[in-house]
Amino acid sequence: xxxxxxxxxxxxxxxxxxxxxxxxxxxxxxxxxxxxxxxxxxxxxxxxxxxxxxxxxxxxxxxxxxxxxxxxxxxxxxxxxxxxxxxxxxxxxxxxxxxxxxxxxxxxxxxxxxxxxxxxxxxxxxxxxxxxxxxxxxxxxxxxxxxxxxxxxxxxxxxxxxxxxxxxxxxxxxxxxxxxxxxxxxxxxxxxxxxxxxxxxxxxxxxxxxxxxxxxxxxxxxxxxxxxxxxxxxxxxxxxxxxxxxxxxxxxxxxxxxxxxxxxxxxxxxxxxxxxxxxxxxxxxxxxxxxxxxxxxxxxxxxxxxxxxxxxxxx
Numbered sequence: 001x002x003x004x005x006x007x008x009x010x011x012x013x014x015x016x017x018x019x020x021x022x023x024x025x026x027x028x029x030x031x032x033x034x035x036x037x038x039x040x041x042x043x044x045x046x047x048x049x050x051x052x053x054x055x056x057x058x059x060x061x062x063x064x065x066x067x068x069x070x071x072x073x074x075x076x077x078x079x080x081x082x083x084x085x086x087x088x089x090x091x092x093x094x095x096x097x098x099x100x101x102x103x104x105x106x107x108x109x110x111x112x113x114x115x116x117x118x119x120x121x122x123x124x125x126x127x128x129x130x131x132x133x134x135x136x137x138x139x140x141x142x143x144x145x146x147x148x149x150x151x152x153x154x155x156x157x158x159x160x161x162x163x164x165x166x167x168x169x170x171x172x173x174x175x176x177x178x179x180x181x182x183x184x185x186x187x188x189x190x191x192x193x194x195x196x197x198x199x200x201x202x203x204x205x206x207x208x209x210x211x212x213x214x215x216x217x218x219x220x221x222x223x224x225x226x227x228x229x230x231x232x233x234x235x236x237x238x239x240x241x242x243x244x245x246x247x248x249x250x251x252x253x254x255x256x257x258x259x260x261x262x263x264x265x266x267x268x269x270x271x272x273x274x275x276x277x278x279x280x281x282x283x284x285x286x287x288x289x290x291x292x293x294x295x296x297x298x299x300x301x302x303x304x305x306x307x308x309x310x311x312x313x314x315x
Contacts, residue, residue, distance in 0.1 A: 097185025
């Protein structure tokens with residue numbers, strides 16, 4: 001890509017984060033998601049592209065603002081994946097790990113994927129591909145410990161705090177590893193494992209489309225992901241077939257989800273999280289914390305942006 005779209009799409013995640021932060025903690029889950037989706041839609045529509053929206057997890061949800069199938073003012077055909085507000089329940093309740101994400105890639109390079117659960121294991125580039133999703137959680141934790149030259153007891157595993165993870169948590173504890181439970185924000189948890197600052201490995205069930213966002217981040221930063229979609233019934237398998245997936249035991253890796261090395265990734269924190277700090281309002285505006293990365297050059301920026309509402313009102 002000749003244009004650094006990262007600096008364009010981060011404006012969209014910033015506006016989305018500011019919009020969500022303004023009504024953070026008021027308790028209306030649908031409202032905060034809708035307002036954020038409207039805001040990011042308006043900003044992305046200013047891009048000089050013909051952007052095809054891929055893997056919108058809320059596309060079929062009633063009462064949720066629907067993103068159009070294409071965004072932009074016209075230009076080169078591009079794939080877009082938009083997560084206007086991950087962990088919108090957390091944002092509405094005033095809890096941690098709410099973040100806005102957007103990725104942009106060449107047309108036809110983001111894998112369409114059904115809105116089903118996917119079991120994922122994510123690690124940083126220092127670990128590489130020693131993990132094996134078909135092995136037990138304990139075996140994978142021990143492999144990570146060996147590569148990182150840590151005692152197993154010093155490895156930190158990030159897991160979503162869900163009932164479905166009861167046995168997973170039990171097994172990880174049985175091998176002595178440390179556990180970091182998060183209530184929401186699967187993508188943030190995976191990114192924390194990629195950079196290795198707050199976790200060494202992410203494990204657990206989340207949604208398959210979120211795996212695509214994580215794969216995009218890995219394209220830019222390095223790291224490793226393996227994922228397997230869970231199929232509970234024939235409807236799930238039919239949904240997979242509709243997305244071109246007929247191997248129901250398939251292990252998804254980065255190249256299966258993002259088939260390009262020319263992508264840009266942007267994220268802005270709404271509330272403080274595992275990967276980014278949230279929005280902080282000031283007397284004259286607000287401060288946002290964002291992350292922008294470009295896979296072609298493996299460059300990334302941690303951005304602290306001061307917004308002055310008197311000069312450029314957001315709301």
